[in-house]
Amino acid sequence: MExxxxTELEGQSVELLPSRETLLLNFNINWASVxxxxxxxxxxxxxxxxxxxxxxxQTISVHQR
Incomplete structure (x- = not known):
């Protein structure tokens, strides 16, 4: 690890992620089938x-929408 x-650290930039509502397309549906x-x-x-x-x-299957 380097x-x-x-100087390199000052050259980094940060961007905020959109809110969860934006990521869910405003449907507020988040479920998983396990x-x-x-x-x-x-x-x-x-x-x-x-x-x-x-x-x-053992078998585990997860599907999330």
Whole structure:
């Protein structure tokens, strides 16, 4: 990472973002659809001194308008 000099810092400019209402086109609608799924399975039935392995899957889907 390079250090900025005072001259370089003074050369920077800042611009304010528009308000949220402007970004939303004045509809005031902001919602998100979230779907999540967790799945896991393991089978170890009627056996002695054995081990079972489990696999797990996770899926998350987010859609925002």
């Amino acid at each position: 250090k900025l000099t005072v 779907m999540a799924s967790n799945t896991s399975y393991a089978v170890n039935a009627a056996t002695l001194l054995s081990s079972a392995t489990s696999g797990a899957w």
